[in-house]
Amino acid sequence: MKILVxxxxxxxxxxxxxxxxxxxxVDLANVxxxxxxxCEIAVEEAVRLKEQGKAEEVIVVSIGDKSCQEQLxxxxxxxxxxxxxxxxxxxLGSLQVAKLLKELVxxxxxNLVILGKQSIDSDNNQTGQMLAALxxxxxxxxxxxxxxxxxxxxxxxxxxxxxQTVSLSLPAIVTTDLRLNEPRYASLPNIMKAKRKPxxxxxxxxLGVELTSKVKxxxxxxxxxxxxxxxxxxxxxxxxxxxxxxxxxx
Amino acid sequence: MSILxxxxxxxxxxxxxxxxxxxxxxxxxxxxxVLVAGLNCSGVxxxxxxxxxxxxxxxxxxxxxxxxxxENLGALVVDLASDYSHILAPATTTGKNFMPRVAxxxxxxxxxxxxxxEGSDTFTRPIYAGNAIATVQSEYAKKVITIxxxxxxxxxxxxxxxVVSIGSEQNAGLSSFVSQELxxxxxxxxxxxxxxxxxxxxxxxxxxxxxxxGIADKLGAAVGASRAAxxxxxxPNDMQVGQTGKxxxxxxxxxxGISGAxxxxxxxxxxxxxxxxxxxxxxxxxxxxxxxxxxxxxEALPELETSI
Ligand SMILES: Cc1cc2nc3c(=O)[nH]c(=O)nc-3n(C[C@H](O)[C@H](O)[C@H](O)COP(=O)(O)OP(=O)(O)OC[C@H]3O[C@@H](n4cnc5c(N)ncnc54)[C@H](O)[C@@H]3O)c2cc1C
Numbered sequence: 001m002k003i004l005v006x007x008x009x010x011x012x013x014x015x016x017x018x019x020x021x022x023x024x025x026v027d028l029a030n031v032x033x034x035x036x037x038x039c040e041i042a043v044e045e046a047v048r049l050k051e052q053g054k055a056e057e058v059i060v061v062s063i064g065d066k067s068c069q070e071q072l073x074x075x076x077x078x079x080x081x082x083x084x085x086x087x088x089x090x091x092l093g094s095l096q097v098a099k100l101l102k103e104l105v106x107x108x109x110x111n112l113v114i115l116g117k118q119s120i121d122s123d124n125n126q127t128g129q130m131l132a133a134l135x136x137x138x139x140x141x142x143x144x145x146x147x148x149x150x151x152x153x154x155x156x157x158x159x160x161x162x163x164q165t166v167s168l169s170l171p172a173i174v175t176t177d178l179r180l181n182e183p184r185y186a187s188l189p190n191i192m193k194a195k196r197k198p199x200x201x202x203x204x205x206x207l208g209v210e211l212t213s214k215v216k217x218x219x220x221x222x223x224x225x226x227x228x229x230x231x232x233x234x235x236x237x238x239x240x241x242x243x244x245x246x247x248x249x250x
Numbered sequence: 251m252s253i254l255x256x257x258x259x260x261x262x263x264x265x266x267x268x269x270x271x272x273x274x275x276x277x278x279x280x281x282x283x284v285l286v287a288g289l290n291c292s293g294v295x296x297x298x299x300x301x302x303x304x305x306x307x308x309x310x311x312x313x314x315x316x317x318x319x320x321e322n323l324g325a326l327v328v329d330l331a332s333d334y335s336h337i338l339a340p341a342t343t344t345g346k347n348f349m350p351r352v353a354x355x356x357x358x359x360x361x362x363x364x365x366x367x368e369g370s371d372t373f374t375r376p377i378y379a380g381n382a383i384a385t386v387q388s389e390y391a392k393k394v395i396t397i398x399x400x401x402x403x404x405x406x407x408x409x410x411x412x413v414v415s416i417g418s419e420q421n422a423g424l425s426s427f428v429s430q431e432l433x434x435x436x437x438x439x440x441x442x443x444x445x446x447x448x449x450x451x452x453x454x455x456x457x458x459x460x461x462x463x464g465i466a467d468k469l470g471a472a473v474g475a476s477r478a479a480x481x482x483x484x485x486p487n488d489m490q491v492g493q494t495g496k497x498x499x500x501x502x503x504x505x506x507g508i509s510g511a512x513x514x515x516x517x518x519x520x521x522x523x524x525x526x527x528x529x530x531x532x533x534x535x536x537x538x539x540x541x542x543x544x545x546x547x548x549e550a551l552p553e554l555e556t557s558i
């Protein structure tokens with residue numbers, strides 16, 4: 001069993017994004033970057049499946065310029081076996097990313113692909129589903145539990161009403177939700193070992209995919225800010241204000 | 251222009267998300283057709299036919315659609331797509347699941363989670379946990395869009411569209427439904443409630459959420475939670491409010507024992523009035539609160555319950 005885990009380099013989740021003065025985009029200059037938290041959960045799940053003897057190989061892939069090799073090395077330190085960077089400095093949409101990943105799925109023939117359900121920068125929540133469509137594979141999105149068997153996988157999904165469990169034939173695409181696992185930290189010896197693990201670079205242009213996004217970003221603005229509030233001194237004052245000032249309770 | 255909007259429902263009831271999505275659709279303009287796909291869901295189709303602004307309801311009543319499996323529902327929508335310029339669905343977990351599949355099969359980039367319609371091809375959407383709002387324009391002939399329903403009001407129920415049954419059965423045979431565990435509650439749904447009271451790690455355990463229940467019952471409120479409260483097992487996952495949980499914008503949001511991390515704020519900061527109860531005067535939640543009460547929640551909540 002072979003597992004492919006696509007990962008993304010994004011703004012660190014503790015950092016609040018700021019909009020550029022010219023409203024062209026978010027300013028990422030000198031901002032701390034990290035692996036998307038949902039991708040960390042995906043790497044962790046794949047590594048655990050390997051540790052349980054249910055998978056033989058975990059391959060991580062990231063699409064981006066050379067800087068995403070940092071996150072690939074992190075994934076190798078967390079237990080992935082080898083890494084692939086699809087080299088591109090284009091601004092890609094989820095569809096272009098899914099098409100590139102499809103080329104890799106065709107080449108590597110993994111039994112399972114595990115992705116994060118959304119990246120915390122573009123907040124799209126699309127790539128895994130698109131990859132599943134392009135490869136004509138079943139999908140188990142927003143997973144909080146993954147039971148991998150020889151010829152199928154059972155995925156428990158976090159849905160608006162609670163939990164839903166589906167059974168998917170293999171190969172399959174899974175996207176992770178927060179409760180799937182708690183990712184480990186990389187140990188120093190594993191970080192050292194990761195430096196010697198294979199990292200292959202494939203130019204995106206070699207994969208024959210149209211990379212131009214046809215969704216144009218016209219502008220990026222700050223959201224409207226909330227006006228300053230007040231501190232009330234007591235529950236009685238709070239209730240009085242909610243009734244008579246805000247008029248939100250009767 | 252012609253719009254196909256996929257309804258959110260549970261086979262017996264149409265969800266409010268659909269009414270809000272129709273309102274978003276009418277801002278785009280053109281005829282609106284609502285697709286109700288499910289099993290034994292003709293009652294839902296009848297309800298959908300009453301939504302103001304809807305000109306037609308398509309009913310696909312088939313076991314293949316009972317659980318909204320993305321592989322089947324996606325194939326059905328792709329099959330219908332040729333007649334429409336816009337394909338829309340509310341950004342619920344169902345919409346998020348099948349819509350990107352539709353987009354990819356149509357070779358179109360999806361625009362997720364729109365919060366306003368600026369034109370038939372131009373929309374705004376939050377990015378970076380709502381810390382930036384992007385205005386985006388789609389150059390595709392067909393637009394595939396999910397709608398953040400908290401940003402739109404409900405359409406009224408005064409219409410009378412025709413309901414047309416379609417015989418289609420798209421069973422991809424790739425996935426099957428095994429089971430579900432749905433949270434039963436007498437209270438309104440989080441995304442439909444006009445008052446939401448949420449608890450965080452400060453609640454300490456699931457038992458203490460009863461302190462919120464009493465207040466919720468008096469206010470007709472839904473009860474939500476922070477990620478920390480869900481991760482700790484105090485309450486189920488469907489109660490999580492935030493960037494990666496449910497997005498709410500009620501008239502009144504009461505955050506109790508929640509610090510106000512950006513990911514939580516992303517799910518509630520468009521509420522009309524925000525109340526924060528937290529014992530730490532420095533907690534970031536106070537920066538977005540209209541009314542802040544610096545207090546121990548175990549003292550404040552019982553007092554609040556008796557005084558409303
Ligand atoms: C990828 C990712 C996605 C995330 N998505 C979400 C999301 O969708 N929603 C979300 O909520 N979070 C999300 N988070 C988590 C978020 O970063 C915070 O960790 C989380 O919101 C913190 O929850 P909390 O405020 O309940 O806990 P804490 O930050 O621990 O805050 C607890 C608060 O309770 C107060 N308190 C304690 N005891 C009392 C008392 N007796 N009386 C009064 N006040 C008390 C404390 O002063 C403190 O302010 C996400 C994180 C990541 C990395």
